[in-house]
Amino acid sequence: MASIHLQNLEKRYGAFVGVQNMSLEIADEEFLVLLGPSGCGKTTTMRMIAGLEVPTDGKIVIGGEEVNEVDARDRDVAMVFQGYALYPNMSIYENIRFPLRMRKIPASEHDARIRQAADMVELGAFLDRKPGALSGGQRQRAALARAVVRQPQVFLMDEPLSNLDAKLRQSMRVQIKHMQRQLKVTTVYVTHDQIEAMTLADRIVIMNKGAIQQVGTPDQIYSDPANTFVAGFIGSPPMNLIEGTAQNGRFTAPGVSAPCLDHVRGKVTLGVRPEDCQVGGDNVQGMVYGVEPTGDTTYLTVRAGEKMIEVKAARDYRSDIDQPVGITFDPAHLYFFGEDGQRIRGAA
Amino acid sequence: MSHPVFMWAAARPCRSDRMRTDAPSVLVEGVAKAAPKPAPRRRSPALRRAFPYLLLAPALAYLLVITLYPGLFAIYQSLFVVKFLNWTWAGFDNYTTILQDREFWAALANTALIGAISLALQTGIALAIAYFAYRDPLIRGWRIVYLMPMLFMPSAVAFIWKLAFNDGRVISDLLGRLGLIEGNVDWLGSIWLSRMTLIVADVWQWTPFLFIIFVAALQGQDQEIEEAARLDGASWPKIFWNISLPMMRPVIVVAVTLRGIDITTMFTNVFVMTQGTPGGATETMSYFIYRQGFRMFNFGYASAASVLMLILTVIIAQTVVKRAFHSGKT
Ligand SMILES: Nc1ncnc2c1ncn2[C@@H]1O[C@H](COP(=O)(O)OP(=O)(O)OP(=O)(O)O)[C@@H](O)[C@H]1O
Numbered sequence: 001m002a003s004i005h006l007q008n009l010e011k012r013y014g015a016f017v018g019v020q021n022m023s024l025e026i027a028d029e030e031f032l033v034l035l036g037p038s039g040c041g042k043t044t045t046m047r048m049i050a051g052l053e054v055p056t057d058g059k060i061v062i063g064g065e066e067v068n069e070v071d072a073r074d075r076d077v078a079m080v081f082q083g084y085a086l087y088p089n090m091s092i093y094e095n096i097r098f099p100l101r102m103r104k105i106p107a108s109e110h111d112a113r114i115r116q117a118a119d120m121v122e123l124g125a126f127l128d129r130k131p132g133a134l135s136g137g138q139r140q141r142a143a144l145a146r147a148v149v150r151q152p153q154v155f156l157m158d159e160p161l162s163n164l165d166a167k168l169r170q171s172m173r174v175q176i177k178h179m180q181r182q183l184k185v186t187t188v189y190v191t192h193d194q195i196e197a198m199t200l201a202d203r204i205v206i207m208n209k210g211a212i213q214q215v216g217t218p219d220q221i222y223s224d225p226a227n228t229f230v231a232g233f234i235g236s237p238p239m240n241l242i243e244g245t246a247q248n249g250r251f252t253a254p255g256v257s258a259p260c261l262d263h264v265r266g267k268v269t270l271g272v273r274p275e276d277c278q279v280g281g282d283n284v285q286g287m288v289y290g291v292e293p294t295g296d297t298t299y300l301t302v303r304a305g306e307k308m309i310e311v312k313a314a315r316d317y318r319s320d321i322d323q324p325v326g327i328t329f330d331p332a333h334l335y336f337f338g339e340d341g342q343r344i345r346g347a348a
Numbered sequence: 349m350s351h352p353v354f355m356w357a358a359a360r361p362c363r364s365d366r367m368r369t370d371a372p373s374v375l376v377e378g379v380a381k382a383a384p385k386p387a388p389r390r391r392s393p394a395l396r397r398a399f400p401y402l403l404l405a406p407a408l409a410y411l412l413v414i415t416l417y418p419g420l421f422a423i424y425q426s427l428f429v430v431k432f433l434n435w436t437w438a439g440f441d442n443y444t445t446i447l448q449d450r451e452f453w454a455a456l457a458n459t460a461l462i463g464a465i466s467l468a469l470q471t472g473i474a475l476a477i478a479y480f481a482y483r484d485p486l487i488r489g490w491r492i493v494y495l496m497p498m499l500f501m502p503s504a505v506a507f508i509w510k511l512a513f514n515d516g517r518v519i520s521d522l523l524g525r526l527g528l529i530e531g532n533v534d535w536l537g538s539i540w541l542s543r544m545t546l547i548v549a550d551v552w553q554w555t556p557f558l559f560i561i562f563v564a565a566l567q568g569q570d571q572e573i574e575e576a577a578r579l580d581g582a583s584w585p586k587i588f589w590n591i592s593l594p595m596m597r598p599v600i601v602v603a604v605t606l607r608g609i610d611i612t613t614m615f616t617n618v619f620v621m622t623q624g625t626p627g628g629a630t631e632t633m634s635y636f637i638y639r640q641g642f643r644m645f646n647f648g649y650a651s652a653a654s655v656l657m658l659i660l661t662v663i664i665a666q667t668v669v670k671r672a673f674h675s676g677k678t
């Protein structure tokens with residue numbers, strides 16, 4: 001329904017910078033996920049888009065219109081709050097109905113829409129309860145239903161599934177994605193959960209300390225990280241980052257040796273994902289530190305020098321600790337980062 | 349004179365204190381156990397058991413002497429016809445006489461009328477100001493200023509208003525200069541004007557009390573809820589009406605009940621400003637009791653009126669609070 005442009009958006013609290021010089025173009029109908037560690041400014045960004053927080057600097061444009069001076073009420077966004085923010089004095093039914101009443105949607109449509117939203121979050125049986133009589137996960141779903149009951153310009157969802165169990169979270173995820181595609185509402189979604197980010201997003205924005213680290217499709221973020229922060233943040237377990245030196249097309253660190261391109265020189269960091277490592281071979285010569293079978297796969301931790309390296313091994317791989325072990329890296333999936341943490345890309 | 353209502357209000361904490369009397373001994377034991385090595389301090393078991401009661405003793409003594417004793421004394425006295433030291437047993441005669449006393453019913457009606465109007469006005473005004481002011485950071489910092497009218501001595505306030513309305517004619521003068529009236533208004537000459545002066549004085553003195561409580565309640569509400577309502581498209585008045593006000597309900601009920609109990613004992617202003625004139629139109633229950641007791645020396649009769657007033661107040665307060673909190677839930 002509307003694109004969103006953030007231009008050099010900044011939020012400072014005194015000397016502390018909550019969001020730093022953020023520029024972002026969110027396309028119409030896009031599903032954008034903000035991902036980053038706690039306190040990196042995700043909620044603050046959302047609140048500025050919603051109009052609940054006044055930016056210290058920069059511009060917000062929604063649907064081609066600058067909205068910096070537009071009151072939150074008139075921006076026509078719907079938000080799921082991290083803390084739910086349900087109306088404690090109203091039943092869940094009345095909670096979900098509130099935006100319909102306030103936006104003057106004909107009363108004849110209310111009931112059907114409320115039930116549809118409640119069914120989507122599997123809360124149909126709880127409509128008569130007050131929020132105080134619901135569990136945390138149920139409240140969260142009620143908050144979600146209240147946000148999606150009408151069709152706004154923009155959805156803002158701040159960790160809407162964080163309190164649900166794995167199964168419910170998975171089904172909710174599918175529901176949200178389906179609904180977003182159906183309603184075609186531009187959506188900004190905050191999460192800590194990488195799987196959620198990967199499965200939902202058209203594009204992911206990785207943030208750290210108030211600044212954007214990388215913007216890209218889930219594929220790009222995963223297979224083409226821009227810096228060590230993104231590399232170490234995405235993937236579970238995340239990418240191995242091994243500090244060492246490179247010269248003459250060879251990267252070395254204690255117990256580690258791997259080929260690299262000629263222009264990679266000096267102090268660098270090698271990144272390799274656990275799933276791009278194989279047991280056997282001699283890129284790493286170390287000792288088995290631990291073996292963790294998870295059912296569908298087994299994670300092996302190898303100690304090379306002082307460094308722990310995670311390897312995704314075969315499902316039936318087993319070993320005692322302190323046994324010598326070798327590892328091979330997939331040479332096509334090695335990443336190198338300079339001293340500043342930025343990626344050193346292909347031939348210069 | 350100590351109105352029995354105060355006795356009721358003050359006696360309640362006394363009861364809940366009693367229920368918790370075992371808490372201090374638990375604490376004493378807990379500390380003794382938790383302390384690491386040094387030999388636990390030994391107290392004789394008798395002292396240990398008496399300790400919590402000793403701690404409570406001063407407060408209990410105060411309550412007994414100041415509120416419970418006069419209260420019980422009043423109940424006892426209400427069963428006699430008292431002419432100074434000459435007490436004659438009367439059973440419930442005082443009560444039956446009172447219930448047929450036109451002046452008693454008039455006083456009750458006056459109290460209810462003046463109290464209800466005053467309470468409604470101060471609640472409404474306090475809510476309105478709180479609604480407009482609670483987001484203002486200045487209000488947070490200067491809350492204490494709004495308490496000033498409450499901090500003045502009640503009799504001083506009463507005299508100020510007496511001066512303003514009657515003796516000093518300040519208000520008449522002001523209205524005259526505004527061209528609203530000619531000459532002087534005889535505030536004590538008309539039933540409703542006279543009642544109005546009492547209402548104005550009470551509203552002036554007590555609106556700030558309610559205002560402070562309401563502002564605190566509003567500021568204590570989760571700001572995200574307001575923000576959510578804003579995003580849902582609600583205007584500020586609608587947010588207040590649909591969300592903030594219902595959430596304040598328990599606070600409003602408690603504050604208004606306290607204020608209501610207090611208003612039923614309205615005495616100082618009546619005593620200073622109107623003395624019940626004209627023709628008893630501003631005689632409140634407290635003033636009626638005072639007049640019976642200290643002007644006409646019908647002590648037993650006055651006590652009986654106090655007891656009736658106490659019973660009535662407790663019943664009304666209980667019903668209001670119970671209702672409000674009951675329907676607030678579920
Ligand atoms: N009103 C405020 N005053 C000062 N600092 C603030 C304020 N609000 C937020 N911050 C700071 O701004 C930073 C970003 O906060 P924000 O709530 O956006 O984090 P977040 O990314 O949503 O984190 P989480 O994942 O834990 O929800 C935090 O370090 C926080 O302490």
Ligand SMILES: [Mg+2]
Nearest residue numbers: 042043082158
């Ligand atoms: Mg947050």
